[in-house]
Amino acid sequence: MNPIAMQRLSVRMLYDWSLTTAIYDTGTDPILGVEVPAPARATLTRPPRELWRSDPYRQGRMVTALLRVFTATCAWTFVRAPDRPLTDFFLSIDFHRSIDARTSTVRAFGEWLSSTFCDLQEVASLAQLERALDDVRHARAPLQREPSASWSISPHARVLEVSTGTSDVLHATHQRLEAHPISATHAAVHGEWDGGALTIHRTQKERLLVHHEPNGVANISRISDPLYELLAALSSDGPHATLLAVAAEHGASAEDLDDLMRDLGEDGVVVHH
């Protein structure tokens, strides 16, 4: 095992004590389903086992940091599912894969929230939206490869389809949390806010554009179905023919499409290659 791989495994062990126990007791990594080579296991298990747990606040610090990104989502989890701790994230495949593959742990937390709380409409929808907001704030590229079309969606923009009312609930939740005299985080963790009269439709959908503007403000706007379909095609690296087909479906010509792309380019929503 090379040093970087060992370092990443050690990070996972620091956050997930069940993994640490498994490595010490059996030499297997049950989460990623691999056997740890004997020399690496010998190195990892040389320190006294209890030292891996010497920082009792490690998980809490990270959850607190993640909570600042997913404030509204987490606030709803504390209200709707107080018996399901957010520290379970550290036991999840999402967490462990993010460390092992050196991908964003923040993003992994958002994905974990969406899937773990998929039975709770507000949590699942808000997690999607707050994840998109964090993506555009950090300008994370939506594609892992070079885009094939001449236009692609900007790293500062995302489109998503969520349950109708999600953007309003996000806004209202933030407002109510921020009204707390101590802090929004305190209000979220202690449930000291009123989530009453905020509802998300279970069946209807709204289509949103999340855009982080150069002035540092992240805007959320509802967009039309044709624009959503075009930007969704760009987000998944659809070829130019797909864009033309979407445009034609909505009665627009190739010239109309070019004009629209230029306008979106000027707004910073799409990027020309």
Place this chain on the structure above:
Amino acid sequence: MGFKARVRALPKLGIGVSTEYGAHTLGETLDPIELREQHPAFGRFLEVGVEIAKGLDSDARRWIRDGHPWTYHFLDINLDEPEDFDTEWLSKVSALVDAHEPAWLCGDAGLWHFGPREPENMLLLPPILSEAAVRPMADGIEQLRAATAREVFPENPPGTIFLGDLHILDYFARVCESADTGMLLDCAHLAIYQRLQGMTPTTALDGFPLDRVVELHVAGACVKSHAGREIIEDNHGTEVLPDTWKIFDFVLERAPNLKAIVFECERNSLDTTIAGFERIRDAAQRHGQFEEAPQ
């Protein structure tokens, strides 16, 4: 040009103090400018902890604007991880270094964050102390040195878990040799390591190339208990462990290229730090360090 020639060109900074973004705004904490005004010998230079996403705070900017010497202590680069040297980070670091001209760069050579550089992923772990981990660390030091045209001195990080078959000093001796660089030896971090390993404070120092030591750190620590074991926390308080002083005195006497000593005490009130600074000054004088007037 090799390290031995390059180190001669470095300024002798003397005794300084550390800070990081917003440190002085946290309650009754030390103001580096006040330290320099009231005790010039203890505030010859400022070591600024920098996360490039935050930049420099107003205290650091004022210090630099006034023309006082400073060093850049990075807090956000995993030197041994090639993916961490992304273009955006490197260009921002280079721009800051070009604009504000630190004497050199330094910082813990360990894991500052896991995954991509995101504030939620911050931590600090020591590197894997093995032969295979030497060259990747040296590569990172060389890359940062080339990108900034400044010396880059690795520092031995603190920790409670140290993995690998090399003693931490043997590991860093190899890194310094491989990257042909100097070293920032943190005496408090080394004391923590030695105690955890059940070794005496100065174990393995006799085999370490002390002519590579350019900078020393001294800091307070506190002893805690966890599951019946003694854990030392590097809390940057003013109570310096006797082990740390032993390491400090040992190295001070034998480090011909020493240029700077930092008392890491940024979270304490000025009056509580003076005894520590005086102890450092007296030892430095006793061992003939910084006899020339610092620049």
